[in-house]
Amino acid sequence: MVGHAFMGAAHSQAWRVAPRFFDLPVRPVMSVLCGRDADRTRAAAEHLGWAEAVTDWKSVLDRDDVHVVDICTPGDTHAEIAVAALDAGKHVLCEKPMANNVTEAVAMAEAAERAARRGVRAMVGFSYRRVPALGLARELVSRGRLGKIHHVRAQYLQDWIVDPAAPLSWRLDKEKAGSGALGDIGAHVVDAAQFILGDTVREVSGTMETFVSERPLALSHSGLSGTASDRTGPVTVDDAVLFLARFAGGALGSFEATRFANGRKNALRIEVNGSAGSLAFDLEDMNVLQFFDGTEDAAVAGFRRIIVTEPSHPYVGAWWPAGHGLGYEHAFTHQAVDFVRAIAAGTDPVPSFADGLQVQRVLAAVEDSAASRTWQQV
Numbered sequence: 001m002v003g004h005a006f007m008g009a010a011h012s013q014a015w016r017v018a019p020r021f022f023d024l025p026v027r028p029v030m031s032v033l034c035g036r037d038a039d040r041t042r043a044a045a046e047h048l049g050w051a052e053a054v055t056d057w058k059s060v061l062d063r064d065d066v067h068v069v070d071i072c073t074p075g076d077t078h079a080e081i082a083v084a085a086l087d088a089g090k091h092v093l094c095e096k097p098m099a100n101n102v103t104e105a106v107a108m109a110e111a112a113e114r115a116a117r118r119g120v121r122a123m124v125g126f127s128y129r130r131v132p133a134l135g136l137a138r139e140l141v142s143r144g145r146l147g148k149i150h151h152v153r154a155q156y157l158q159d160w161i162v163d164p165a166a167p168l169s170w171r172l173d174k175e176k177a178g179s180g181a182l183g184d185i186g187a188h189v190v191d192a193a194q195f196i197l198g199d200t201v202r203e204v205s206g207t208m209e210t211f212v213s214e215r216p217l218a219l220s221h222s223g224l225s226g227t228a229s230d231r232t233g234p235v236t237v238d239d240a241v242l243f244l245a246r247f248a249g250g251a252l253g254s255f256e257a258t259r260f261a262n263g264r265k266n267a268l269r270i271e272v273n274g275s276a277g278s279l280a281f282d283l284e285d286m287n288v289l290q291f292f293d294g295t296e297d298a299a300v301a302g303f304r305r306i307i308v309t310e311p312s313h314p315y316v317g318a319w320w321p322a323g324h325g326l327g328y329e330h331a332f333t334h335q336a337v338d339f340v341r342a343i344a345a346g347t348d349p350v351p352s353f354a355d356g357l358q359v360q361r362v363l364a365a366v367e368d369s370a371a372s373r374t375w376q377q378v
Helices: 006-022 038-048 073-089 102-116 132-142 179-199 328-345 353-372
Strands: 033-036 051-055 068-071 091-095 121-125 147-157 202-209 214-222 225-234 241-245 250-258 267-274 279-281 290-295 302-306
Touching: 006 038, 006 091, 006 241, 033 038, 038 051, 068 073, 091 102, 091 328, 102 121, 102 214, 102 353, 121 328, 121 353, 132 179, 132 279, 132 290, 147 179, 147 202, 147 241, 147 279, 179 241, 179 250, 179 267, 179 353, 202 353, 241 290, 241 353
Parallel strands: 033 051, 068 091, 091 121, 147 250
Antiparallel strands: 147 267, 202 241, 214 225, 241 250, 267 279, 279 290, 290 302
């Protein structure tokens, strides 16, 4: 695994837990952790459960004991690491957004296509696909329970940088992150909406805003927070983005992503309205899916609160008795499980690098639309 901060810890948890709760065809071994600082990487490896620590990710590409490279670094390094690892015959799991721009994403998708011809697999880490309630939402749509889809409303609302004194991090640097709220959390709702509908965004019209243009430089970072110095630097990404969308199948979409929604900690919300019903989800109540059956008698019809903890629900059977909810970290475990099973079966995992490229094209079209104030084709 390359990188050991927020996502590195989440992925490490997944690799540790996956073979202990799920029956896997092969058992992942956490061999080596890569980071830039030798002391910090050694400490992280010991803390997170990795057998070895190195500071040069290229050094693992020739090792026979490394079969998978898991990329948990800032977006500006994804393309270089992923392409090199795939060309070296390593399966690759890469965090989202897949790249910082379409050019990098195309190179990664082409490398994945080359690798697939040799039996080498690649997957993008859109972990929210693995939340059981969203898996159930996809099942309901695919079974036609909502009828023809008319509307999709998708939001991702956070507030972790609403304080203008919050220090700069790499997520606020366009060179490292590619974009701000758009790529960091907007990418998640784009993928989740496309996943639930089994459809793709084809046209967008958007606007973007940066509310705080300068922040204190950081002395240190921990997760999404940090300590500030007395010097400042520019914020070079968007703080918030809103866009309208048309899906290939005809549905209309409205999307919003912001890290300035005071009081909203991790509110990924999706509502889908169809000719025969509706569904709604909020990650802050992640074990619940709201479902409205429009075919029922209007006198007694209403949204049904489904507790998505039954053994028949996606992934749930491997965990606890019904009614015992899952959390944020479980989606990463499910991601690792699906990736390992695909590799063992010799099948292409999803979301693929081609799926990641599709999301990247949506993000780029939103940026182009915001700059030109016109509708843009994806």
